[in-house]
Amino acid sequence: MGKYLLLALHFFLCTQVIHAQFGGSSTEKVLTIFQEFNQYRHENKFDKALETLNEAANIAENNEDEKLLVDTYHQYARIYLEEGDYDAAIFYWDRAGKFLKYNSYSYGQAFHLYLDAALRYTEGNNFQSLKLLEESRKLSNNRNLTNNILLLEAYIFTNIEKYDDAVKNLHALIVNSDDQERAYLATKANLQLSRISVTLNDLEEGVIHSKAALEVAQKHGYAKEIKEAYQQLSNIYEQTGDFSQALTYRKELEQIKDSVFNVQKAMIESKSADKIKFEHQTNELNKLQIKNEELSESKNRSEITAILTSAFLTIISLLAVSLFRNNxxxxxxxxxxxxxxxxxxxxxDAAVSAMEAKTNFLSTVTHELRTPLYAVTGLTHLLLEENPSEHQKEHLKSLKFSGEYLLNFINDILQINKIDADKLEPLKIEFKLHKVLTDVVESLQQNANENKTKLLLDYDPNIPKTLLGDPIKLSQIFMNLVGNALKFTKNGKVEVIAKMLNQEDDQVKLYFEVRDNGIGISEEQQKHIFDSFEQGSIQINREYGGTGLGLTIVKSLLGLFGSTIHLESELDHGSSFYFEMDLKCDSKAVDEVAFELNNEDFEFKGLHVLVVEDNKINQVITKKMLTKKEITCDIANNGNEAIDMAKANTYDAILMDIHMPGISGEEATRQIRKFNQDIPIIALTAISLDDSLDSFYAAGCNDVVTKPFKPEVFYQKIGENIFKNRVQGSV
Structure with a gap:
């Protein structure tokens, strides 16, 4: 612990304070003492450094200068911490702190925090140490203190593996302009950069910094740093396999360690340190003994009070030590x-990455499945219309059913994927709620007839005609709820209920319910019925089919509107799904004349359209479907061809694929709109996760049909966008 701290703590003094406290020869004397101390510490002459500190302490005591005494105690604390005597370091740091309590000394406070950070670093509390260093930096802008803080921060950043921050600090120290420790700080920085380079397996860089440190250390006589540089170079060359160089530096290192001088030096330093430490502690004990003798000789009340105060302070000190340990x-x-x-x-972060990977995978798979599925459903439809034999017709109908089932499954997965990826946002457009619900009921009427089930709409006439919201997602909600109710109800009844609860100005609260008298849901199944891929039981899934995603989609879509789905059900007695929704309305809106057209109103014969599609199979299928209605077409293989052909020819409509090589269908639509604002453009696309219907409309599309599509939807969209524009234009 504190492996590199012995290298990190460097001497720093505030000469301005010394000048302020002494005048004339006293000032020069103190400056000389601390300059000598600085030199001895850099040269690792521990005994000489302690002697100079002892001299500075005597001057401070003789002059009763508490600030100078604080500086001296701080240096004692640091030098003992460097030598690994943690208890002695704490002793002197604590003594300095006692004087700082009663003195306004910003430099002393800053240095005290710096030492506190060093102590925390030694204990392994890296983040607490960083916080203390930041507080120290705020109290003093002295260049030398700032450089020392940078170095200690670099060691801490290395410990917590923030190597970029550490390297940034160390490079600043290599070129520092410190007037006291420029060379010493550069040596320390190069040594630490060498360690970081080795950690990052950049051995060549490690050699460069170790040699740079060795050169400066030898020039200035930094004994400890010379040994560390030799050790580092030996280790690096061993890792690179250059054993000759490694042996050379190892011999230099062993020669230093084994020299008689170093053995004697260590003994002298040890004796000097013990002697000075003993003298300081003896002085403290003598002071306390003298104080006790004075108090014992005094019999007046004030001296008794002093004794009690001393005892009280002793207790407080013990409590402080306890609090320190607890801290x-x-x-x-x-x-x-x-x-x-x-x-x-x-x-x-790993979970988020996994979720994103799953989302992207599902999006890619569902999007790619749509292209071959378009061929399956389209060709099946065409074959069914070519008068196949009865036994072929049965197979083709099965194929059509399977294709539509797979399409619904893909759509559900894409919808859930978009919800999970937060890709859905509710629209805010005007719509007629009655038409939305009527369309849902009519589209599912065939399913109801197959199950011999009555499908009824109970609509409150008080609901405003025009509302502001998202009719597409609202339609999806009811398609899932009603479709789910019909699936589990045979020879029964399904009701779609819409009621107005209240209206205030332009806000209306509506109540919706889908009620059936089908098989019902048990209490146990109700707990999980809204989970993804959950259908209550394996038996239900095998008997009724489905993905188990419908109710999950309903729950998620309602969440976009700030609404919650509720369920009441009893086994064998049906189910009721209900929710409330707040929407805006326009009570002053006037009913517009509706241009509703049916399929039989469309006269497709003679129409000429442009099909923009890069897939050859899709081109063939789309062209055959158009030919069935006697619609002629031209084929554009990409967006650039589509723009050129739209300029050169006249078409009744453009069927635009969105995803194509080169420019996309959206961009092609924007370019066409620059010279033709009136032609209907219908987007035909296999919508992916990142696609947005809003962006299609914003680009200039009149409508969107998702591939693979049902033929009746395909013809309906073409008829609506061509003939509705003509009818409105004539009116």
């Missing part, structure tokens, strides 16, 4: 929590 535990706990939170964030 250490708390800080370690906070670091542990931070680590766990990081792990949770990584797990969350």
């Amino acid at each position: 250490q535990i708390k800080l370690k706990t906070n670091d542990l929590l931070y680590t766990k939170n990081k792990e949770l964030e990584l797990a969350r």
